[in-house]
């Protein structure tokens with residue numbers, strides 16, 4: 001790995017020796033990395049590099065084959081998804097998990113409902129929902145089934161926000177959106193990062209590179225570059241992977 005990072009202090013999340021195999025195929029092949037608090041960090045890599053698998057390990061959806069994961073200095077390696085979420089490790093809800101017959105506001109209320117959310121945010125559930133609603137730019141009374149695809153993607157991110165995360169994992173939030181909707185989501189992500197750290201997987205580099213503080217490139221289950229955006233994009237190996 002070529003390390004072009006600036007020294008980072010105080011990790012929000014840190015992994016050591018992380019590996020994940022499905023049967024005999026090792027998809028994550030030994031990742032050591034940490035992400036500081038309050039950073040907008042972009043993760044890129046070719047299809048099949050292991051980006052989504054990496055997120056699934058971070059949030060507890062998959063158990064690692066080896067290695068250790070620390071979130072806010074606590075060992076969460078074997079902690080279930082819900083418990084990590086209660087600690088403040090958020091992941092956007094998928095459209096499939098939105099309640100289509102309920103209103104936008106009711107969906108946000110469900111996301112904000114856990115007592116830990118109020119404790120973490122220091123705000124009432126209603127305030128958290130109002131703020132997530134403003135963030136979404138949506139009419140709270142509309143039923144989710146009447147929203148466009150782009151609006152539902154925005155609600156997905158707002159649902160993540162309504163859990164008052166300390167770190168939010170966003171997996172391809174721009175996918176399937178128009179150019180205008182991508183711009184809106186990018187603006188929202190920048191706003192969001194005032195109160196939470198963001199780890200973002202995104203294929204649309206034109207939009208995503210503009211909003212990232214730092215960048216990590218995964219390739220064949222390993223980190224091949226990590227650090228400031230310009231330095232990583234100038235890295236000869238990264239250019240080779242992307243430009244051939």
Ligand SMILES: Nc1ncnc2c1ncn2[C@@H]1O[C@H](COP(=O)(O)OP(=O)(O)OP(=O)(O)O)[C@@H](O)[C@H]1O
Pocket residue numbers: 022027045046047048049050051052053054
């Ligand atoms: N549950 C699973 N069982 C078996 N193989 C899996 C599983 N999940 C992922 N893989 C394999 O792991 C590799 C990495 O997949 P992953 O989805 O993490 O890559 P990615 O970098 O997110 O790709 P993309 O950019 O296409 O979304 C792929 O070869 C994929 O087929």
